[in-house]
Amino acid sequence: MTGAPEKKSRETKPVVPVVCAIIERGPKFLAARRAPGQSNAGLWEFPGGKVHAEETPSDALVRELREELGFDVKPAASLSSNRHSYPWISIELIPFVCTIVNGEPEPREHAEIRWVDEKEALELEWAEADKPILREYLTLLKNRNG
Numbered sequence: 176m177t178g179a180p181e182k183k184s185r186e187t188k189p190v191v192p193v194v195c196a197i198i199e200r201g202p203k204f205l206a207a208r209r210a211p212g213q214s215n216a217g218l219w220e221f222p223g224g225k226v227h228a229e230e231t232p233s234d235a236l237v238r239e240l241r242e243e244l245g246f247d248v249k250p251a252a253s254l255s256s257n258r259h260s261y262p263w264i265s266i267e268l269i270p271f272v273c274t275i276v277n278g279e280p281e282p283r284e285h286a287e288i289r290w291v292d293e294k295e296a297l298e299l300e301w302a303e304a305d306k307p308i309l310r311e312y313l314t315l316l317k318n319r320n321g
Contacts, residue, residue: 246278
C-alpha cells in the first residue's frame with residue numbers, strides 16, 4: 176500500500192490569555208520588575224496575570240492586581256492585544272488602561288514597582304510581550320496630549 180508520506184504535525188503550545196494593567200497616576204504610569212526566580216526575571220512589565228476559565232479579562236485583572244499588588248483598579252479602556260511566544264509559553268497579552276479606586280500598590284510578587292513617565296519607561300528593559308503594548312500606549316499618550 177503506497178500513499179503520500181505523512182506530514183509531521185508541528186506541535187504548538189496553547190495560547191494562554193494574560194491581562195495587564197497600565198495604571199495611570201497623573202503623567203506617570205506603573206511599571207513592575209519581575210522578581211528573581213520568575214520567568215523574565217529582572218525585566219519590566221505591566222502588572223497582571225493569567226485569566227482563569229470562568230473569568231472575563233477585566234475581572235481577572237482586578238483579581239490579579241489585588242493579589243499581586245494589594246490594591247483595586249477600575250479598567251477604563253482596552254488597547255490592542257498582543258500574541259507572543261516565549262520558549263516556555265505562548266500568551267495573548269490583553270492590556271487595559273486603569274485607575275486606582277482603592278489602596279496603594281505594594282510589590283508583593285515583584286522585585287520592584289516604579290511610577291514612570293515616557294522618558295523613564297523607554298530607559299527600562301521590558302519583557303518582549305509588553306514592548307508592543309508600551310509602544311501603543313505611548314502613541315496614545317502623544318495623541319491625547321497633542
